Amino acid sequence: MKTIYLAGPDVFFRDAAARYDHLRALCAAHGLRGVAPVDGAPLPPNLDKAAQAEHIYRANMALLQGADAVLANVMAFRNPVEPDSGTVFEIGAAVALGKPVALYHPQLGRSLAERVREAFSSSGDEGGAEYDATYGLLIEDFGQPLNLMLARSCSMHASVQEAVAALARVLGAGQG
Structure with a gap:
């Protein structure tokens, strides 16, 4: 089963677990396995903030490197226009690794x-x-709809459902 890394600022929402459950279910409906940043190696106890950050970075990069593609929520984050910088980093890393990336947000029509x-x-x-x-x-x-570096390297979709379906087609998920 092909694995999709779920990038985006969803981890910062109070309902992050429900958001990831929804994304994983959408992926599963297309024969894909969604993995979220929170699915990485558990945080060891008693780490200082710098060590926690390093652990999270390494765990997220391992998930991203092990994935077949990336599904990225590019909603405006803590500003009115641009996506989360961490998400953009993950998109760039995936593109550099040659992985297909599908972006989603309703504003991508503008x-x-x-x-x-x-x-x-x-x-x-x-x-x-x-x-x-x-x-x-x-x-x-x-x-x-986004900075040219994102717009020219990724497929863009107005809904998460469209983005997951596009990745399933690219990856040949659910096909014999």
Whole structure:
């Protein structure tokens, strides 16, 4: 059975266990086995914060490396536009390892530039470049729903159901 690493900020929610149960069930319905970051090696007792962080990092990387693909929740996290940085790291690691990655979030139907303009306003310059009014940073506008590095390397879906189905097709799950 093909294994799917469940990336995303779901671990930070109060209902994290229920969220992972739901994702695992969606994967199982397609003949896939979902593994969450919380499924890694148990945290040994009496570790200081740095040792805990190192343990979690190594356990998550082992799960990611052992997976056949990645399903990533790219919801905006602690900001109005961009996904969680840890999730983006895991996506990049998976892409570098040659694993298929499916991203999901309802906002993927809208462009990144549109969402940045909405969240931060914008202003132009004489050369036609457009910058966000809050930070003064150039607005990337390639018509993609996320930064081009994510948009060009992963499949993108408006729902988790679509994303799981896409991974099942790519991996040939449930086929004889």
